[in-house]
Every structure is written in C-alpha cells, then in structure tokens.
Amino acid sequence: MLPTLNGRLQTRIFMLVVFGGIITFLITPVLPDGAPGLPGFDGTYYRITYIILATVLVLGILWELLYHLIQQFRWEKDWPTMFGLITAINEGALVWLLLELGLVPGLPQGLDDGDLPSFFWWAFFIDFSVIWFVIWIWTNGPMRVPFIRWRFQGGRIV
Amino acid sequence: MIEPTAASVVPTTDPNTYLPAQPMPAGDLTDQMLQTDFWTDELVASAGIPIVDVPFVTVGSGIGSFVTVDYLRIAGVPTSQMRVLGTLDHPWQTYEYLTRVSQIPRGERLRSDSASRPDNIWGFPSYGFAEAMRTFNPKLLWQLFSEPIFADYYTPKAGQAFETMEREKNRIGYDEMLVKGLVRIVRRRYGGGYFTILTPPEGASATKRVAFRSQYVHIAVGYPGLKFLPELQRYRTEHNDYRHIVNAYESHEHVYERLLQQPSTVMVRGGGIVASRVLQRLMDDRLLKGAQTNIVHLFRTYYHGTNDGYGNEEDPRPGGGKTRLFMRRRGENGWAYQGFNYPKSVWGGQLKKQVRGLEGEQRAEIYKRMGGTNTPWRKLWQKQMNQGRKEGWYQVLVGTVDDMQPHGERILNQVRTAQGTVPVEVDFVIDCTGLEADIAEHRLLKDLLEHGGASRNPVGRLNVDRNFELIGTRSGNGAMYASGATTLGGYFPGVDTFLGLQVAAQEIYLDLRKRKFCKRIGPVRSTIQWWKWLFGSKP
Numbered sequence: 001m002l003p004t005l006n007g008r009l010q011t012r013i014f015m016l017v018v019f020g021g022i023i024t025f026l027i028t029p030v031l032p033d034g035a036p037g038l039p040g041f042d043g044t045y046y047r048i049t050y051i052i053l054a055t056v057l058v059l060g061i062l063w064e065l066l067y068h069l070i071q072q073f074r075w076e077k078d079w080p081t082m083f084g085l086i087t088a089i090n091e092g093a094l095v096w097l098l099l100e101l102g103l104v105p106g107l108p109q110g111l112d113d114g115d116l117p118s119f120f121w122w123a124f125f126i127d128f129s130v131i132w133f134v135i136w137i138w139t140n141g142p143m144r145v146p147f148i149r150w151r152f153q154g155g156r157i158v
Numbered sequence: 159m160i161e162p163t164a165a166s167v168v169p170t171t172d173p174n175t176y177l178p179a180q181p182m183p184a185g186d187l188t189d190q191m192l193q194t195d196f197w198t199d200e201l202v203a204s205a206g207i208p209i210v211d212v213p214f215v216t217v218g219s220g221i222g223s224f225v226t227v228d229y230l231r232i233a234g235v236p237t238s239q240m241r242v243l244g245t246l247d248h249p250w251q252t253y254e255y256l257t258r259v260s261q262i263p264r265g266e267r268l269r270s271d272s273a274s275r276p277d278n279i280w281g282f283p284s285y286g287f288a289e290a291m292r293t294f295n296p297k298l299l300w301q302l303f304s305e306p307i308f309a310d311y312y313t314p315k316a317g318q319a320f321e322t323m324e325r326e327k328n329r330i331g332y333d334e335m336l337v338k339g340l341v342r343i344v345r346r347r348y349g350g351g352y353f354t355i356l357t358p359p360e361g362a363s364a365t366k367r368v369a370f371r372s373q374y375v376h377i378a379v380g381y382p383g384l385k386f387l388p389e390l391q392r393y394r395t396e397h398n399d400y401r402h403i404v405n406a407y408e409s410h411e412h413v414y415e416r417l418l419q420q421p422s423t424v425m426v427r428g429g430g431i432v433a434s435r436v437l438q439r440l441m442d443d444r445l446l447k448g449a450q451t452n453i454v455h456l457f458r459t460y461y462h463g464t465n466d467g468y469g470n471e472e473d474p475r476p477g478g479g480k481t482r483l484f485m486r487r488r489g490e491n492g493w494a495y496q497g498f499n500y501p502k503s504v505w506g507g508q509l510k511k512q513v514r515g516l517e518g519e520q521r522a523e524i525y526k527r528m529g530g531t532n533t534p535w536r537k538l539w540q541k542q543m544n545q546g547r548k549e550g551w552y553q554v555l556v557g558t559v560d561d562m563q564p565h566g567e568r569i570l571n572q573v574r575t576a577q578g579t580v581p582v583e584v585d586f587v588i589d590c591t592g593l594e595a596d597i598a599e600h601r602l603l604k605d606l607l608e609h610g611g612a613s614r615n616p617v618g619r620l621n622v623d624r625n626f627e628l629i630g631t632r633s634g635n636g637a638m639y640a641s642g643a644t645t646l647g648g649y650f651p652g653v654d655t656f657l658g659l660q661v662a663a664q665e666i667y668l669d670l671r672k673r674k675f676c677k678r679i680g681p682v683r684s685t686i687q688w689w690k691w692l693f694g695s696k697p
Contacts, residue, residue, distance in 0.1 A: 002507030075487040077503035145688045146681035152506045
C-alpha cells in the first residue's frame with residue numbers, strides 16, 4: 001500500500017465499519033461462549049463484539065499515527081503488504097491487555113473487571129483475526145475493483 | 159484560454175524542415191498551413207487534404223495510447239468515437255524492442271510493480287497473484303507477502319505483460335481504432351478542436367496526407383530519442399566503428415556472441431537498471447556458458463552509503479546539510495538502490511500528493527532529490543557481483559573518459575579518476591547511461607512548442623496540468639492531453655512507467671467525463687467492467 005495519513009485513516013474507518021460491521025454481525029452467533037451449542041443471536045453478545053470492534057477502531061486511529069511516523073523512515077514511503085498483516089499482533093495484544101485490565105468501557109457485568117473466562121479469549125481471538133484477515137485481503141486487491149481512484153490517492157475514499 | 163480569433167501567424171524560418179520542396183502534390187500541406195497556428199476548415203480543404211471526423215484521437219500507438227483508450231473504452235466510449243494514430247502494429251512493439259535489446263527478453267523480469275498492469279485498469283489480480291495461480295507457485299505468494307523486507311520486489315516477466323496486453327487489445331477492439339501512419343503536425347482548428355495530420359504508408363490512401371478533425375487529441379509519443387555519451391558518439395563517427403562501441407538500447411547481440419568465442423574485456427558505463435541487466439547477461443554468459451569475459455565497470459558517481467538524488471550523504475546539496483533522515487536511500491558498491499524507477503509512493507501515496515502541490519523550482523528540487531541513477535537490489539545480482547569481485551573479473555572504476563583511441567583491434571580509454579588519469583584498454587564499450595534527447599528533437603513536439611501553444615515545464619519537458627491537459631493548447635471546446643515520458647517534470651512524477659500511464663489515463667478520463675465525453679466509472683460500472691475483463695467479454 002502507498003497510504004497518506006488521511007488515506008490511512010479513511011481506509012481504516014471504512015474497512016472496520018463496513019467489513020468489521022458485517023463480519024461481526026455474522027460471526028457473533030457462532031463464537032464460543034463457554035456453554036454447549038452455538039450461542040445464536042443474542043443482544044448481550046452483540047454488545048460485547050461491537051464494543052470490541054469500536055475499541056479496535058478508536059485505538060487503530062492512534063496506531064495509524066504511529067505507522068505514519070514509521071513510514072517516514074522509508075525512502076519509498078510505502079507500507080509493505082506484510083506490515084498490514086503483522087500489525088494485527090500489536091493491535092490485538094493492546095486490545096486484549098485493555099480487556100484484561102478492565103479498561104474497555106461499556107462491557108456487561110462479568111467482563112468489565114478484567115476477570116475474563118477462558119472461552120472469552122478464544123472468542124476474541126477468532127473474532128479479531130477473522131475480521132483482520134478479511135480486511136487485509138480486501139485492502140490488498142479487491143478494494144481496487146469498485147474504487148478505481150482509491151489506490152492512486154493514498155487510500156482516500158472521499 | 160487562447161482566443162482563436164486572436165490567432166497570430168508565426169512565420170517559420172525554414173518550411174523545408176517539415177516537408178520536401180515544392181511543387182507539392184495535391185493533398186499535401188501548404189506553406190500557408192505550415193505558417194498558420196490556427197487552421198480553418200477551408201484552409202485544409204483547399205489543400206486537397208481529405209478530412210476525417212472523429213471526436214478523439216490519440217497519437218503514438220504505443221502503450222500510452224493503448225492504456226488511454228482502454229480506460230475510455232471501459233468508460234463506455236465506442237470504438238467509432240476514437241482513433242489511434244501511429245506507426246506501430248501493436249502497442250508494446252517499441253517497448254518490447256527496447257527491453258529485448260537491453261537484455262530483458264520475454265522470459266526475463268521487468269522492473270515494474272505487481273499491480274502495474276497496462277492491460278487491467280484495476281491492477282487486480284496483480285501480475286504476481288496471476289502468475290502464482292497459473293504456475294501453482296506458493297513461493298511467489300510468499301514473495302508478494304514479504305517484499306521488500308525478506309524478498310526482492312516481485313516483478314513480472316516481460317512476456318506476461320505483452321501477452322496480457324494482447325488479450326486486452328483484442329477485447330477492447332483496439333485494431334478497429336488503429337490507423338497506421340506518421341503524425342508530425344497537430345494544429346488548433348479555428349472554431350475549436352484540432353486537426354491532426356497523418357501521413358499514411360505509401361499507397362494506403364489517395365492523398366499524401368489525411369486530416370483528422372477532432373475535439374480531443376492525446377499525445378503519447380514516448381521518448382523523443384536516445385543520446386549517446388558525446389565521447390562515444392565522436393569515436394563512432396570518427397573511426398566509423400559501430401561494432402565495438404554500442405548503446406544498450408540498440409541491438410548488440412554480436413558483442414555477446416563474440417565474447418563467447420574469445421576472451422575479452424568489456425567496459426560497461428552507467429549505474430542504472432540497464433547496466434544491471436547488461437552485467438547480468440555478461441555474468442550469466444561467463445558463469446553458465448563459459449565466456450572468459452573481464453568486466454570493467456565505470457561509474458561516474460560512486461555510491462557508498464545512504465544517498466539521495468544529490469549524491470552521497472556528505473555531497474553538497476542546496477541549503478547545505480546531509481541527506482534528510484526522512485529522505486534517503488541505501489547505496490553500496492557504487493550503486494544507489496531503489497525498487498522501481500521512482501520511490502514507490504509517487505504512484506499513489508505521499509510523494510504523489512506532495513509533488514501535486516508544488517510549482518516551479520520547488521518541484522524541480524524534489525525531482526532532483528528523489529532522482530539520480532539507481533537500480534534495484536536483487537539477490538542474484540549481488541551474488542554474481544560478489545563472485546566477480548572475489549575472482550577478479552569484475553572491476554569497478556570511478557570517473558569520466560577524457561579520450562578514446564583505437565589501439566589495434568581494441569580501444570584505449572583515458573579514464574580520469576580522483577587519483578589521476580589511467581589508461582584502460584578494452585575490446586568493447588557498452589553504454590548504459592541512457593541519456594534522453596530533448597523533446598524538441600521530436601518533430602511533432604517541436605511543432606507543438608512552436609505553433610501549438612505548448613510550453614516546457616521546470617524540467618524542460620511538455621508542461622501538462624494536473625489533469626494532463628497540455629497547458630496552453632486549448633482550442634475552443636477542445637482539449638489536448640499528453641502523457642508518458644514527454645511530460646516528465648509535471649505535477650505527477652513517474653509518468654514514464656506502466657502505472658504512470660494509467661494514472662495519467664485516469665486523470666484524462668476524469669476530465670473527459672466532466673466534458674461529458676464518457677460515462678462515469680463508479681463502483682457499480684467498475685465492478686461490472688471488471689467481471690467483463692475477467693471473462694474476456696467486450697467492455
């Protein structure tokens with residue numbers, strides 16, 4: 001990718017809102033919840049997954065500022081494909097850390113104090129990685145099909 | 159905008175530079191036409207030149223023309239509305255010739271990004287992905303994933319680029335639009351639009367010239383020409399020796415053939431991609447085919463560490479100081495290393511945005527800073543050069559050549575180095591410096607500068623606006639665009655590349671869309687058109 005700062009932010013928001021939103025809707029009913037059988041459509045679960053998605057989005061904006069700074073050290077001013085995938089590690093770890101510390105606001109009782117059940121880790125891991133991977137794939141190719149100007153304007157959508 | 163009624167008549171000092179002496183046959187350009195900046199319909203008709211009406215013509219018939227009409231075809235313009243004027247049978251003809259003689263035959267790899275596909279405006283699937291799928295090669299996928307950190311940048315094979323362009327050419331009905339012939343004059347038309355004068359091949363038309371009357375003209379004539387280093391050109395003409403001194407961009411296979419038969423010394427001049435390719439050929443022949451070639455590589459500028467377009471870290475640059483922390487690239491063993499011809503972000507990221515906002519000297523400054531001869535760091539090349547240095551058959555010199563004289567069958571060079579002048583006797587010299595000729599050496603461009611209202615940009619090439627309209631050439635409701643190497647130095651760097659041609663084509667499409675010449679390629683149209691591309695059906 002050849003992002004500008006503005007393009008980074010726009011792409012980040014677009015991807016997480018559109019793909020993050022859709023995938024969260026589809027994946028939440030099948031995430032592990034510590035009980036036998038699939039959890040199905042449940043308002044509480046949706047509340048958790050969407051709050052985590054929002055957390056990734058808000059923190060992501062801050063991360064993008066850091067990535068932009070790192071990019072300045074690169075002569076090409078590019079952002080290698082690999083970086084787009086491996087940044088899942090630092091970003092995921094930070095969100096998990098905040099969950100562990102009970103610093104993510106708005107979560108229902110039982111998850112807001114950092115004392116997290118073990119199935120929750122797997123639910124988080126699956127949710128986070130699936131969304132990240134789909135967005136990464138989409139950003140590195142198919143996105144160019146509907147939006148022909150996107151790649152030439154540093155990832156800006158508007 | 160220039161008011162057509164205020165047209166000035168600029169007398170040419172020597173009309174014979176354009177045409178053979180009089181009397182002119184019917185259907186040819188007249189002196190009056192050559193001396194008039196704005197032509198009326200009557201003027202053209204009275205010369206007996208037949209007039210063909212078509213809204214859009216593109217002059218050049220190379221990859222620049224192809225990419226532009228491809229975009230417009232996808233934007234819904236039928237083939238009947240456009241004509242491609244030029245001498246080439248197919249768009250990649252000149253490009254293939256130049257890459258082949260400079261040692262990139264179809265099976266070798268270009269220096270071009272995976273997503274820079276002239277046959278596909280979306281760049282998806284990229285060359286790399288397509289090649290990996292076709293050849294079931296997971297290594298390529300790994301390369302695409304890990305470039306440029308753990309692997310060299312993926313670059314496509316020349317053959318893949320030509321084959322896919324051929325497919326796209328057939329898909330968009332390119333041949334229906336192609337009119338063969340030479341274009342040397344485009345003049346503004348009194349009342350708006352342009353006349354483009356085509357000289358068809360002999361016998362192809364009843365008259366010597368044919369005029370295309372169009373609202374829009376696109377100029378994509380490519381490199382105006384290549385120059386030799388002056389001392390090489392002098393030697394060639396003085397000693398009538400075109401065998402031992404060759405330019406990498408002319409056919410020089412005889413050199414390699416000779417090297418296989420006889421142990422010889424070759425001097426390679428230049429530090430760019432072509433020098434790298436030529437060295438690879440020389441080293442391949444040595445390592446794989448047993449040639450006993452010694453290589454003397456002459457650099458003018460020797461890079462030994464971080465650098466930018468002004469030179470090494472400590473070399474002087476305006477405002478003093480060293481390379482900027484945020485604007486420096488790697489260099490070593492004489493070379494400056496860079497993946498592609500420009501820092502990658504000129505095609506879509508930060509540098510593209512930055513240059514778009516710069517004028518005059520500031521723009522020239524950043525061109526200079528990110529410029530300079532450079533080549534990619536490739537594993538194979540590093541391995542070969544290291545072996546050559548170790549075994550002593552690859553030697554590097556830094557300097558310029560003061561004098562060249564024949565010495566028996568060989569050539570004696572007096573190389574001026576920092577340590578003084580040293581004589582170097584070699585059997586062949588391969589010039590890989592790739593100097594480009596001035597745009598005025600191209601007759602069409604010269605005419606546009608003198609009679610068409612075109613001007614030069616801060617770097618001396620054709621001055622185009624952000625939408626690639628040729629500044630100063632507007633004619634009534636018509637517009638003239640230019641893209642490719644002739645427009646280097648404008649608001650968008652990287653024009654003389656696959657992706658650069660597509661960036662230009664997109665800007666031109668957007669401008670023509672505002673002028674209602676084509677449809678909008680919004681998300682829906684774009685997606686439908688992409689599927690059509692995938693299945694090979696007409697746009």
